[in-house]
Amino acid sequence: MNGLWSRLRSPSKPSIRSAEAECGADQGINPLKSPDSASLSESSIRDAGPWTRGKILTLSILAFFALTLIVVAVTVPVLLVKRNRSHDDPSYHDAANRPVQVLSDFPDPGLLHVNNTWYTYGTNAAKNDSEVPHVPVATATVFNSWTRLEDHDAMPSLSSWETKINHYAPDVIQRDDGRFVLYYSGELKDWLYHHCVGVAVSNGTNPAGPFMPQSKPLACPRNQGGAIDPSPFRDVDGKLYVVYKADANSIGHGGDCNNGKKPVLAVPILLQELEADGVTPVGNPVQILQNDKSDGPLVEAPNILRTPQGIYYLFFSSHCFTSPKYNVKYAYATSLKGPYTRANRPLLKTGDFDLISPGGATVSRDGTKMVFHANCGKLRCLYAAAITIHANSTITPSSL
Known part of the structure; x- marks a missing residue:
């Protein structure tokens, strides 16, 4: 939101290096070594930056919950079985x-x-x-x-x-x-x-x-x-x-x-x-x-x-x-x-x-x-x- 607000307040264009850095950081790529980052249009950078972060955040949250459910589904029955067995005498x-x-x-x-x-x-x-x-x-x-x-x-x-x-x-x-x-x-x-x-x-x-x-x-x-x-x-x-x-x-x-x-x-x-x-x-x-x-x-x-x-x-x-x-x-x-x-x-x-x-x-x-x-x-x-x-x-x- 801070970046978008600064764009609305100032008509000046953001530096390509800043846009490259922001885009590269979002994609996990070092912008200094990306040969294609300079060819991205200003509009695509402006539109892709915030949405990419939101999508990544959303996907990360979904992945976290999915992983949590998988872990629970696998471990809880095992723990219950072990618990039940532990309550039984070996006889x-x-x-x-x-x-x-x-x-x-x-x-x-x-x-x-x-x-x-x-x-x-x-x-x-x-x-x-x-x-x-x-x-x-x-x-x-x-x-x-x-x-x-x-x-x-x-x-x-x-x-x-x-x-x-x-x-x-x-x-x-x-x-x-x-x-x-x-x-x-x-x-x-x-x-x-x-x-x-x-x-x-x-x-x-x-x-x-x-x-x-x-x-x-x-x-x-x-x-x-x-x-x-x-x-x-x-x-x-x-x-x-x-x-x-x-x-x-x-x-x-x-x-x-x-x-x-x-x-x-x-x-x-x-x-x-x-x-x-x-x-x-x-x-x-x-x-x-x-x-x-x-x-x-x-x-x-x-x-x-x-x-x-x-x-x-x-x-x-x-x-x-x-x-x-x-x-x-x-x-x-x-x-x-x-x-x-x-x-x-x-x-x-x-x-x-x-x-x-x-x-x-x-x-x-x-x-x-x-x-x-x-x-x-x-x-x-x-x-x-x-x-x-x-x-x-x-x-x-x-x-x-």
């Missing part, structure tokens, strides 16, 4: 720790170890088929090799309050008299597609049953949508408990697992103390966990373990079982009733060892082994795995 990248698929179509497994034999009890996965076992059973003497007891039903007869289908997430514990108690989710006849926690006691001392159900549900909070996913626990003092999920998402407002639309309902995990018979409640249930934003529409499939060091671990799943976000999480506390501190990372999630939607985990009483299900095509298959519980309360995969 997740060790093929020896890969869970073993042992059965097909066996979701929500419970787990029991008696007389050197492992037992697992699964969800009745056949939709609306009353001819399949209400509670299927599989056994193993080696933890990575399981056999389904074909056509065996651990609970062949049912109580009057439940339908003949849709029995979910059974689990078993042995009580002091040697008999076994089975906890399960039964569908209500008078409120279809909603469940309550049922309880059944074995006729003898066979962990595979048969189990005879009680006449009434053990837990049935209808104002919270009912209850599912019971898991028994015996504390160090011998007291019995059952932990389960209040099925509040079943009365939600739609969306993901019927609780993805606002207002999203609170879905609690409840702990109920029991008498020594394993079927009689003591007092009222206590809430020990609830879904938060990181859990999506729900938390479910609770299971409790106590280590010899006195730390309680609550294993659970979050998000909808139909979602790739479904996972196995855990939290820990120094008291059975909490408060529980959530771990920073799920124990298992989609992508770990190429698993898809792992969930519904149950851990052995010694805290070294685990069964869970994960998607395998259109089915949910049973997996066996090993874990290591560390002194800092983190848990990582291990080798069977």
Whole structure:
């Protein structure tokens, strides 16, 4: 602007040397050595100077931003990948720790170890088929090799309050008299597609049953949508408990697992103390966990373990079982009733060892082994795995 203003004020011509220098400087050429600069007309110099500088400035700015975008596009994903990898324990990248698929179509497994034999009890996965076992059973003497007891039903007869289908997430514990108690989710006849926690006691001392159900549900909070996913626990003092999920998402407002639309309902995990018979409640249930934003529409499939060091671990799943976000999480506390501190990372999630939607985990009483299900095509298959519980309360995969 200063040069243009001086031209307007004075009719005198600028010196060719000044014009040459200005033009040469704009083009990155030394004007003293340019043979063609003297042949440029005064008008072309006057017009080209300011516009050339503006164009160069504009192009420089555009080039700078383009280069910046390229650098960001290249480096940010690399940094994120490195960051994500750095948050994973090396155990997740060790093929020896890969869970073993042992059965097909066996979701929500419970787990029991008696007389050197492992037992697992699964969800009745056949939709609306009353001819399949209400509670299927599989056994193993080696933890990575399981056999389904074909056509065996651990609970062949049912109580009057439940339908003949849709029995979910059974689990078993042995009580002091040697008999076994089975906890399960039964569908209500008078409120279809909603469940309550049922309880059944074995006729003898066979962990595979048969189990005879009680006449009434053990837990049935209808104002919270009912209850599912019971898991028994015996504390160090011998007291019995059952932990389960209040099925509040079943009365939600739609969306993901019927609780993805606002207002999203609170879905609690409840702990109920029991008498020594394993079927009689003591007092009222206590809430020990609830879904938060990181859990999506729900938390479910609770299971409790106590280590010899006195730390309680609550294993659970979050998000909808139909979602790739479904996972196995855990939290820990120094008291059975909490408060529980959530771990920073799920124990298992989609992508770990190429698993898809792992969930519904149950851990052995010694805290070294685990069964869970994960998607395998259109089915949910049973997996066996090993874990290591560390002194800092983190848990990582291990080798069977």
